[in-house]
Amino acid sequence: xxxxxxxxxxxxxxxxxxxxxxxxxxxxxxxxxxxxxxxxxxxxxxxxxxxxxxxxxxxxxxxxxxxxxxxxxxxxxxxxxxxxxxxxxxxxxxxxxxxxxxxxxxxxxxxxxxxxxxxxxxxxxxxxxxxxxxxxxxxxxxxxxxxxxxxxxxxxxxxxxxxxxxxxxxxxxxxxxxxxxxxxxxxxxxxxxxxxxxxxxxxxxxxxxxxxxxxxxxxxxxxxxx
Amino acid sequence: xxxxxxxxxxxxxxxxxxxxxxxxxxxxxxxxxxxxxxxxxxxxxxxxxxxxxxxxxxxxxxxxxxxxxxxxxxxxxxxxxxxxxxxxxxxxxxxxxxxxxxxxxxxxxxxxxxxxxxxxxxxxxxxxxxxxxxxxxxxxxxxxxxxxxxxxxxxxxxxxxxxxxxxxxxxxxxxxxxxxxxxxxxxxxxxxxxxxxxxxxxxxxxxxxxxxxxxxxxxxxxxxxx
Ligand SMILES: [Ca+2]
Ligand SMILES: [Ca+2]
Numbered sequence: 528x529x530x531x532x533x534x535x536x537x538x539x540x541x542x543x544x545x546x547x548x549x550x551x552x553x554x555x556x557x558x559x560x561x562x563x564x565x566x567x568x569x570x571x572x573x574x575x576x577x578x579x580x581x582x583x584x585x586x587x588x589x590x591x592x593x594x595x596x597x598x599x600x601x602x603x604x605x606x607x608x609x610x611x612x613x614x615x616x617x618x619x620x621x622x623x624x625x626x627x628x629x630x631x632x633x634x635x636x637x638x639x640x641x642x643x644x645x646x647x648x649x650x651x652x653x654x655x656x657x658x659x660x661x662x663x664x665x666x667x668x669x670x671x672x673x674x675x676x677x678x679x680x681x682x683x684x685x686x687x688x689x690x691x692x693x694x695x696x697x698x699x700x701x702x703x704x705x706x707x708x709x710x711x712x713x714x715x716x717x718x719x720x721x722x723x724x725x726x727x728x729x730x731x732x733x734x735x736x737x738x739x740x741x742x743x744x745x746x747x748x749x750x751x752x753x
Numbered sequence: 754x755x756x757x758x759x760x761x762x763x764x765x766x767x768x769x770x771x772x773x774x775x776x777x778x779x780x781x782x783x784x785x786x787x788x789x790x791x792x793x794x795x796x797x798x799x800x801x802x803x804x805x806x807x808x809x810x811x812x813x814x815x816x817x818x819x820x821x822x823x824x825x826x827x828x829x830x831x832x833x834x835x836x837x838x839x840x841x842x843x844x845x846x847x848x849x850x851x852x853x854x855x856x857x858x859x860x861x862x863x864x865x866x867x868x869x870x871x872x873x874x875x876x877x878x879x880x881x882x883x884x885x886x887x888x889x890x891x892x893x894x895x896x897x898x899x900x901x902x903x904x905x906x907x908x909x910x911x912x913x914x915x916x917x918x919x920x921x922x923x924x925x926x927x928x929x930x931x932x933x934x935x936x937x938x939x940x941x942x943x944x945x946x947x948x949x950x951x952x953x954x955x956x957x958x959x960x961x962x963x964x965x966x967x968x969x970x971x972x973x974x975x976x977x978x979x
Contacts, residue, residue, distance in 0.1 A: 530886055537856075541879020542886070549883060597886040601879070625885035625892075627878055630763075644885040644892050651881075652853055652874030653767020653827070654899045657775060659851035659870040660756055660768070660823040664909040664933055666851075666870050668956050672895055673880045678940055679930075683890040702941055704905075704928060704958060707890055712968045714904055715928055716960050730894050732930060734942050742938045 528555070528596040533581035533611050535560045535569050538627050538648065539601030543574060548675035557590050582610045584618065592618045600626035600642070605633040609640045616641025664744070672732065678742055680735050683707070686727045695720035701733035754781070754822045759807035759837050761786045761795050764853050764874065765827030769800060774901035783816050808836045810844065818844045826852035826868070831859040835866045842867025890970070898958065904968055906961050909933075912953045921946035927959035 530546060532539050535558045543556055553573030559581045560566050566576040579586035581600070592598065598615045600608045605628050612626050625644040626637050637645050659666045671677035686706075687699070695703045695715055706713050706720055707728040713719040723729070756772060758765050761784045769782055779799030785807045786792050792802040805812035807826070818824065824841045826834045831854050838852050851870040852863050860871050885892045897903035912932075913925070921929045921941055932939050932946055933954040939945040949955070 537875045538879045538882065541876050542882035545880045545883035546886060549887070599882050599886055601882060623886065623889070625882055625889070627882060644889040646878055646881045646885065646892065648874040648878030648881075649763045650767045651877060651896070651899060652872055653764045653769075654771045654901075655872045655874075655877075656764065656768035656825050656827055656851055656853060657771035657901075658899065658907075659872065660772060660825055660849065661775070662909045663849070663851070663870040664931075664938075664954060664956050665907050666872065667938075668907060668931055669895065669898055670877070672898070673877060673884065675880075675883075678938065681884075681891050681895060683888045702928065702930060705890075705894055707970060710970045712890075712893075712904070712970065714960055715958075728890060730890050732941075734940055744933060744936045744938065 528594070529575075529591070530556045530597045530599065531559065531587075531590050531592060531595050531615075532556060532574075532599045532601060533559045533615075534600065534602035535565045536602040539599070540568070542599055542601055543569070543572070545675055547572070557595075559586060559590055582607060582614060584614055587614055587618055592622065595619065595622050597623040597625070600624070600637075602627060605629055605637065609633065609637050612637055612640040612642045667744075675735075678735060679732050681730065681732055683728055683730050686723050686725065686729055688725075690723050690729075691725050692722055695723055695729070698723065698729055698731065701731040703729050703731040705730040754820070755801075755817070756782045756823045756825065757785065757813075757816050757818060757821050757841075758782060758800075758825045758827060759785045759841075760826065760828035761791050762828040765825070766794070768825055768827055769795070769798070771901055773798070783821075785812060785816055808833060808840060810840055813840055813844055818848065821845060821848050823849040823851070826850070826863075828853060831855055831863065835859065835863050838863055838868045839866040893970075901961075904961060905958050907956065907958055909954055909956050912949050912951065912955055914951075916949050916955075917951050918948055921949055921955070924949065924955055924957065927957040929955050929957040931956040 557575045558569040559577045569576050577590055600611045608626050624642045626642040628637055628647050631650050634645050655666050671679050672681040690698050704715055783801040784795040785803045795802050803816055826837045834852050850868045852868045854863055854873050857876050863871050881892050897905050898907040916924050930941055
């Protein structure tokens with residue numbers, strides 16, 4: 528039930544940092560990278576490290592991918608990422624795989640290789656720039672939803688027994704925005720959301736522990752402290 | 754009331770595409786780039802183009818920055834972006850300025866130079882990878898909130914007269930999640946959100962025109978059509 532991170536560049540490093548912020552113990556995070564120098568940084572924050580080439584089955588086997596909970600392909604060229612994802616998927620049919628890509632045209636390729644989630648930071652950055660050009664509060668809110676710090680977080684969870692039969696808006700805990708049912712998404716305004724079913728997954732916004740903290744306009748997340 | 758985009762690389766290009774998806778006419782978008790080849794791509798989608806160096810005041814003056822609605826610094830090195838932002842801010846005290854950075858440590862620098870919003874795609878990508886490692890529905894939802902396509906969008910707007918005095922949850926149109934009041938943010942769960950005031954800005958999730966479209970799990974946004 529460990530997390531494997533293939534690549535500890537800027538993106539992979541940010542992913543590991545954020546996993547730890549989300550409460551994952553560093554001892555549950557195994558970092559694969561070909562560079563010893565890079566791995567020393569991963570070691571220094573408590574991760575398990577493995578020097579090697581993540582495109583090779585032998586490396587993934589040493590990382591015990593058969594029993595991993597999640598696999599992250601972070602960084603490198605898109606064709607390398609596709610190859611890593613394909614190898615990882617061949618060795619574990621059910622592990623959750625996510626990958627970073629640099630070019631939009633490779634999204635389909637990497638999904639076809641077996642990734643559950645493909646993230647394109649450059650395209651997202653462009654989209655956010657466009658949103659920022661018309662108003663900054665939206666960008667601050669989205670940033671807060673994404674990062675573990677700040678005042679809110681977007682989570683997904685199973686429906687609780689007491690919620691079944693009621694509308695999505697009556698779900699406890701936070702502000703429910705979407706349900707996942709039978710492989711489809713339904714929004715808060717749709718008839719399907721008026722009666723929650725037992726096997727639904729709820730996507731909801733929840734206040735975080737920092738929710739009492741004062742946040743000013745322009746702070747996507749609270750200022751970092753010493 | 755035009756938009757100036759300094760840099761038409763992958764990020765700047767994505768920003769322009771998304772502005773147009775959000776209904777901004779390409780004739781209102783002025784692209785500055787030193788490369789003629791790059792500018793031809795901008796021309797081909799209908800933008801106004803200006804060949805030059807956006808760090809120079811003369812270039813910004815030719816772009817009529819005094820009357821711009823929004824200025825976007827997209828791409829290039831972080832120190833160049835800081836310089837561009839500083840020049841733009843000197844020439845227009847009130848224009849909305851947003852900028853892309855590549856390294857987290859430069860966020861403060863670029864904000865200090867005068868940017869209203871600073872976006873770090875690499876860090877965001879890492880954060881999203883971490884979220885994807887524990888569940889993909891959250892990442893799909895955040896992507897949908899960011900991009901113009903898909904089923905929902907996050908917007909900011911002024912409070913309407915009929916909403917004043919009521920709770921945030923009774924705001925019409927969408928699902929209100931946060932208010933901006935006196936330079937501070939308040940969430941849907943807070944006492945301040947129980948009575949909306951006249952000058953509040955509301956951040957809310959609204960269904961888009963595509964809201965009737967069926968979306969399956971794994972589709973952050975509907976599949977592109979021919
Ligand atoms: Ca947060
Ligand atoms: Ca959308």
